[in-house]
Amino acid sequence: MRRETMLIDGLWVGSGSSATLDIDDPATGEIIATAPAATAQDLERAMAAAERGFIEWRRTVAWDRSEKLRQAARNIVADREIIASLLTEEQGKPLAQARAEVDTCVEQFEWFADEARRIYGRTVDATHRDLRIEVRREPIGPVAAFTPWNFPIMLAARKMAPALAAGCSIILTPAIEAPSACLAMVRAIQRAEFPAGVVNAVTGDPALISETLIGSGRIRKVSLTGSIRVGKLLMKLAADSMTNVSMELGGHGPVIVWDDVDVEAVARLSARTKFRNAGQVCVSPTRFYVRSSVIDEFTRAFLAETASIRVGDGRHAETAMGPLASTRRLDEVDRLVHDAVETHGAALAAGGRRIRSIGTGHYYEPTVLLDVPDAAPIMSTEPFGPVAMIAAVESLDEAITRANATPYGLAAYVFTRDVERIRKASENVEAGMVGVNNYLVSTAVAPFSGVKASGIGAENGTEAMDSYTTAKTVVVGVT
Ligand code: NAD
Numbered sequence: 001m002r003r004e005t006m007l008i009d010g011l012w013v014g015s016g017s018s019a020t021l022d023i024d025d026p027a028t029g030e031i032i033a034t035a036p037a038a039t040a041q042d043l044e045r046a047m048a049a050a051e052r053g054f055i056e057w058r059r060t061v062a063w064d065r066s067e068k069l070r071q072a073a074r075n076i077v078a079d080r081e082i083i084a085s086l087l088t089e090e091q092g093k094p095l096a097q098a099r100a101e102v103d104t105c106v107e108q109f110e111w112f113a114d115e116a117r118r119i120y121g122r123t124v125d126a127t128h129r130d131l132r133i134e135v136r137r138e139p140i141g142p143v144a145a146f147t148p149w150n151f152p153i154m155l156a157a158r159k160m161a162p163a164l165a166a167g168c169s170i171i172l173t174p175a176i177e178a179p180s181a182c183l184a185m186v187r188a189i190q191r192a193e194f195p196a197g198v199v200n201a202v203t204g205d206p207a208l209i210s211e212t213l214i215g216s217g218r219i220r221k222v223s224l225t226g227s228i229r230v231g232k233l234l235m236k237l238a239a240d241s242m243t244n245v246s247m248e249l250g251g252h253g254p255v256i257v258w259d260d261v262d263v264e265a266v267a268r269l270s271a272r273t274k275f276r277n278a279g280q281v282c283v284s285p286t287r288f289y290v291r292s293s294v295i296d297e298f299t300r301a302f303l304a305e306t307a308s309i310r311v312g313d314g315r316h317a318e319t320a321m322g323p324l325a326s327t328r329r330l331d332e333v334d335r336l337v338h339d340a341v342e343t344h345g346a347a348l349a350a351g352g353r354r355i356r357s358i359g360t361g362h363y364y365e366p367t368v369l370l371d372v373p374d375a376a377p378i379m380s381t382e383p384f385g386p387v388a389m390i391a392a393v394e395s396l397d398e399a400i401t402r403a404n405a406t407p408y409g410l411a412a413y414v415f416t417r418d419v420e421r422i423r424k425a426s427e428n429v430e431a432g433m434v435g436v437n438n439y440l441v442s443t444a445v446a447p448f449s450g451v452k453a454s455g456i457g458a459e460n461g462t463e464a465m466d467s468y469t470t471a472k473t474v475v476v477g478v479t
Pocket of ligand 1: 329
């Protein structure tokens with residue numbers, strides 16, 4: 001059994017109390033590794049290290065910071081297979097998807113290696129002739145980052161790379177459900193020889209870690225990707241210590257499909273995208289609002305593609321969809337589907353059951369629901385699993401109104417060739433990102449952000465640098 005360690009002040013260590021937490025393989029349910037359960041003293045050492053690391057790192061010139069990020073990217077490339085296989089083993093996603101996730105981490109470090117050298121302040125003409133005004137962008141301070149289990153390495157890289165580029169030190173808490181691949185990536189990053197204390201990674205009870213770090217008042221920035229529930233908890237802690245926050249809290253992806261597209265191709269692409277990572281994706285397309293004239297054609301093709309998705313162990317080459325990450329996820333998805341069908345009269349067109357024939361893992365059938373009333377909880381609670389809902393709409397206005405009828409506003413999608421429809425849908429849908437005739441809204445080079453309950457602040461793009469810097473105004477009197 002693998003025994004993970006934590007990175008504190010440049011050293012890989014166990015918990016001060018020797019306590020550990022178990023990590024299981026979602027494809028079998030077996031315990032495959034343990035991770036240290038950090039104590040309050042371990043966290044105290046991590047914070048002291050991050051404070052020292054920050055003092056040194058903020059003074060490091062941007063070109064040198066940039067080179068370290070570039071070296072980190074090269075090291076991740078070198079460890080691609082090790083990181084990807086750990087990811088599949090502890091999280092369940094097919095190996096090809098795990099490798100693609102490693103590649104997105106490389107992209108993050110490469111993109112932010114460039115951004116490190118492009119942190120621009122400005123000078124402003126003052127209201128008095130004898131004043132000069134300079135606005136400097138300075139790193140915000142030590143960062144506490146909390147990342148989830150669905151993309152355990154990509155979402156960590158999305159916070160580490162801009163924080164380090166800006167000159168911040170970081171204490172990363174990888175999801176305790178799947179920390180091994182993330183810790184392997186941190187090993188690769190640390191081989192680029194960041195000064196001790198600049199990069200730290202701790203594992204353990206997430207409540208203890210967040211309360212200790214955020215409650216201390218010594219962390220200047222909290223960045224979370226996770227659920228609304230945990231987002232609210234961390235924001236309350238951050239309010240008490242007046243700590244800056246960025247929150248990425250999920251979505252309930254609406255998709256508007258019009259009748260002027262290749263309906264069969266869009267339906268097949270939609271089904272493949274829906275079931276990627278078993279639907280445990282915050283920008284997953286989930287509610288399909290399809291023009292009534294083509295809904296039968298769309299549904300037929302969507303169901304045909306769904307039926308062809310091979311569910312299995314992510315280590316097997318033919319697997320297109322792995323198990324869900326945990327029994328908790330499995331129970332929640334099953335509960336929402338049963339509630340939609342039994343309480344709210346939805347039609348179950350595919351799936352809707354656990355798969356026990358593959359083995360003891362957390363497997364669930366790719367599931368498609370039709371005629372789900374808007375009042376059913378699954379229409380406004382993120383299912384975060386392999387479930388799609390398809391509904392007919394008569395007009396674009398109706399589609400937009402129904403698309404906006406959830407507390408979420410992360411990614412939305414529209415499939416149409418008509419320029420006016422694209423304009424109207426992309427302007428009126430409440431979302432941080434809109435995919436027009438594609439699903440590829442997640443990229444290192446453009447902001448990834450949500451509106452409404454989906455979050456606060458942007459990751460990726462040049463905008464991510466704003467999350468890790470503050471503006472300092474320097475007004476100089478001249479004679
Ligand atoms: P959850 O709310 O129990 O936990 C979410 C994550 O937060 C886990 O990784 C957990 O370790 C961590 N966490 C829990 N309590 C914490 C605390 N007090 N301080 C810091 N971290 C804490 O939910 P779950 O069952 O693991 O996931 C289900 C829901 O989470 C989904 O329905 C989805 O809405 C959301 N989620 C969103 C994303 C995303 O990409 N935005 C990713 C994963 C989960």
